[in-house]
Amino acid sequence: MKKIRCPVCGRMFDPETTEAMPFCSRRCRIIDLGRWLGEQYAIPHVEKDEEDEDSETPRLSDHESPEDYY
Ligand SMILES: [Zn+2]
Structure with missing residues (x-):
């Protein structure tokens, strides 16, 4: 008898007995x-926030990005 x-x-246990x-x-x-429901609240998603924080770091370049002139 296969057990899982x-x-x-x-x-x-034997699948046939449950x-x-x-x-x-x-x-x-x-x-x-x-x-499973508890983990929904216990683990907030913070990985994306870290990426946003990195993109906001000031750049030392003198050039404005082309998008700024539109
Ligand atoms: Zn069990």
Whole structure:
């Protein structure tokens, strides 16, 4: 009988004995859902802000960019 690993509790279980695939139980499925929703709030996206900050650094060039004359 093939067994799979529950992504929540890490326990090996028989897929045919569960009613909450791919989790070993309904409880693990609920835990996984709550964990996923929690990460939405816990991890804000800050990578893009770092790129913007870099583009705002003053340039030492004497030339204005062509766009400034339009
Ligand atoms: Zn589990």
